[in-house]
Amino acid sequence: MINESMREMGRHRSCIRELFEYGKQQAAIVGKENVFDFSIGNPSIPAPEEVNTAIIDAVEKLDSITVHGYTSSSGNASLRDMVTDDLNKRYGTKLTNFNIFFTCGAAPAVVSAVRALAVPGSEIIALAPFFPEYRVYVEPNGAKLVIVPPDRPHFQINFTELEKRITAHTQAVIVNSPNNPTGVIYSQETLEKLAGLLRRKEEEVGHPIYIISDEPYRELVYDDAVVPFIPSIYPDTIVCYSFSKALSVPGERIGYVLVADTCTDEIPLMDAIMGAARSIGHVCAPSLQQRVVALCAGVRPDMRVYDKNRMRLYDALTSYGYECVKPQGAFYMFVKAPGGDAQAFSDGAKAKNLLIVPGNDFGCPDYLRISTCVSYEMLERSLPVFKELIEEQ
């Protein structure tokens, strides 16, 4: 009399979490210095000073109920204003606090968007390689996840395969750029092509097809790369954002859903998202963190550490013969599995205490994800193991 699919999801953690937990256990056995853990996307740089300053200021200077009390379910309106002000300044948009709904991170933001759009038969499209948790956010929440095969080796969008999968049931396409796991940024050209296709399909099917833009890595870019703001390209866009990566506060669970003011059903859609959030137990996003992220809306991450890791690993791995698209953002590298079987390669690496995630659950069983948000020292020490592994193929 227990829901077995929930039980399965609880018993079997994501492949990422499984490897991460294994790494912690293994470290206790063989020593932390002998485990090379590239499994998890946990920001490895400290939160910028502004974060802790905002926290201390709030608790020292403001009254307790202002800091720790309930806010409206969307979040404190003046704090939401600070977030939309920052977006408007950067992107030339005219968003107001109505368009923003603070959530406990991007995960419940995506779940709320999915539940708001889940009608009988609903399909939500994910573009491989995709964050494996999308399956968990979509399928138990009333919609079917439809996968579009990857555009190898550049990892933009496979439009031929995408078009084939858009039906009258398609409610949304999830876009994740900068992408986890590839580090690729969808170009302006790619996004315009996507917008064109979706507009045409909207007309064909006679209802909106939303882009759910899951963009926790928006601020994490290298070499001054530009991340196009999708609501400026495609009107029917819902942005799911998290401050986890940009402010190095992934444990604090603070993000938002943004319903673009250009959405066909702007008001009913926001209502449905608020209702969906309520139905999953959302009361408000953590109140102190609402303040922190509003005050830090203009703070950008110091990318030097991630960039140093990226360049060192990219150069070393390609010199050993690994094939990989050079990441433009986020803190991952997506490497073609030598030998072609990512699971087998990951298992072989695991036997040498090198933890890299096979791409199977991302929709690419021939690629491996390497998180580059790690210590540089560990990265250096791991290089001979990477070399050894490819030489053994």
Next chain:
Amino acid sequence: MINESMREMGRHRSCIRELFEYGKQQAAIVGKENVFDFSIGNPSIPAPEEVNTAIIDAVEKLDSITVHGYTSSSGNASLRDMVTDDLNKRYGTKLTNFNIFFTCGAAPAVVSAVRALAVPGSEIIALAPFFPEYRVYVEPNGAKLVIVPPDRPHFQINFTELEKRITAHTQAVIVNSPNNPTGVIYSQETLEKLAGLLRRKEEEVGHPIYIISDEPYRELVYDDAVVPFIPSIYPDTIVCYSFSKALSVPGERIGYVLVADTCTDEIPLMDAIMGAARSIGHVCAPSLQQRVVALCAGVRPDMRVYDKNRMRLYDALTSYGYECVKPQGAFYMFVKAPGGDAQAFSDGAKAKNLLIVPGNDFGCPDYLRISTCVSYEMLERSLPVFKELIEEQ
């Protein structure tokens, strides 16, 4: 192509939130001092000093990743140990950190428990008067909410009606003591009778029938009243706890699900709850607040302010002729509607800017909920209005 039931839930806030928002608007028109808002259960006393000390210590003394980084989805194990240690000390239990799963407050804790137990045909029982959001937490999450009429005027449990409603589909009974809206604590006798009935029914139907004990008010008691710890009375108990009220941090969204070590299906049930949480976008509970509540696990609220309000309002209202059970805990009073129609009485009060919540959505359309977590000055100023209202009947 939007989910209409989600939209409805977003459009129509809870009756409590509606009145609360109305109060804020009305304050802007007629002046804050002329609105007597008894609508919402927002703790009116500041968080104890230990809360802010724990916050400042964490950000000043610990490294950023320890404070703000991801924890395991259940929460930091050593912090969970501190919470179970406190429970074990108080209740003589032998809980370990396995039994505790930190959540973003009691609301997603209840949702996760419901989803874990939702199998086809599932029924979850609520005992009127009940927190209206239970409907939102249960019905969009795969189960049917079955209501048991109240035990007027003492507001313990109406056992005759409860027994009639237990079927082979019954998966759980939600218990909320100290109760919102009545302030009543279910007595040891009531709970033993409930345990006896459920044990008998478990045998009859051949599967566990859980108590979901939603107890955000556990620490909020008057006159040294005792709140029996339900897992010590009934083995198949899931506790949903929030620190919101005890530590005056309702905006921070921190609580837990506790699966008692005595539960028939302890391990699969915890797995299913973890899976259910994952499916609603739970990644971890806010990491800084996990630390705060663990360090403050032994801190109890200073009830003097609430008690002063309770006594003043109880004495005044009963002297005017209102009928009410004297609250033993929480910060509400549940008053019989003069004239018998709570909605009509609430509307009449609203016309005089006195905001009290009709009991309709709580399953008692002849009672009104008055929150006593208000300022004493407002309470004093409101008394002539309460007097006038009953005299007009």
